[in-house]
Amino acid sequence: MALAQRRGQELMTSDQVAASVNTNPVIIRRSLGDLREAGLVEVRRGAGAGWSLARAPEEITLLAVYDAVEREPLFGMHRTEPNLECPVGRGIRPALGRVYGGVEQALRHELSCTSIADVLRQSLDLQAQ
Known part of the structure; x- marks a missing residue:
């Protein structure tokens, strides 16, 4: 939900997402990896790295x-x-x-x-x- 709320703004790191749901960033990274493989999120590496939704929140069930x-x-x-x-x-x-x-x-x-x-x-x- 945090990625949906921030859509169109800056990317979120896995640490930020983990803090949002109060869990370990390693768990979030695993889940984000699964979501990326499914084409639901995207990751940008390097400067300004982070995660974002790959599609509009209305399009992701x-x-x-x-x-x-x-x-x-x-x-x-x-x-x-x-x-x-x-x-x-x-x-x-x-x-x-x-x-x-x-x-x-x-x-x-x-x-x-x-x-x-x-x-x-x-x-x-x-x-x-």
Whole structure:
């Protein structure tokens, strides 16, 4: 959100972004790298180095951000195969697979309907109250 708020102004360093969200700059650099690979942010190196959005905040959905930074599904199956001799063990993966698939589909739909600009606007509106 900090990059969206500063759009069109000076670039932000990863230290500045980290301070905005109160986390370690190393974590931010990793996430910004993922976002850069997805074409959502740009980096300028050298004098005046920093990060900026690659597109207008209205054009970047939360789904695009989620897809850039999340490697695994929101819910995953346990790594160990259940006991297939047990009636519950035999059916648990297909049953949970349907539920998890529906949750993932609902999440993706909601994220696709919200842009970075929407979240920034709501954040600033709540701050003004």
